[in-house]
Amino acid sequence: MDDLLRGGKPRREPAAGPFDRVLATLREWHRRARTRRELAGFDDYLLRDLGVSRSQAQFESGKPFWRA
Numbered sequence: 001m002d003d004l005l006r007g008g009k010p011r012r013e014p015a016a017g018p019f020d021r022v023l024a025t026l027r028e029w030h031r032r033a034r035t036r037r038e039l040a041g042f043d044d045y046l047l048r049d050l051g052v053s054r055s056q057a058q059f060e061s062g063k064p065f066w067r068a
Contacts, residue, residue, distance in 0.1 A: 033065040 016024070040061035042050075047057055 029065045032068075036061040036063065036065070 039052075039057050042057060044054065047054060052060075
């Protein structure tokens with residue numbers, strides 16, 4: 001960002017290698033599993049507050065972690 005303000009070219013991050021992509025995928029899978037477990041434990045009050053029906057929550061929390 002500072003480079004842009006000074007009229008220079010933006011710096012580019014190095015391309016992610018295979019290990020970085022695998023690690024990012026594992027992190028995403030872990031996040032999905034965790035949030036789906038949490039969603040399964042929400043009571044009806046919290047689900048209503050989120051605008052999610054019980055059947056929608058059950059459907060989403062029943063999906064395997066690898067499926068988006």
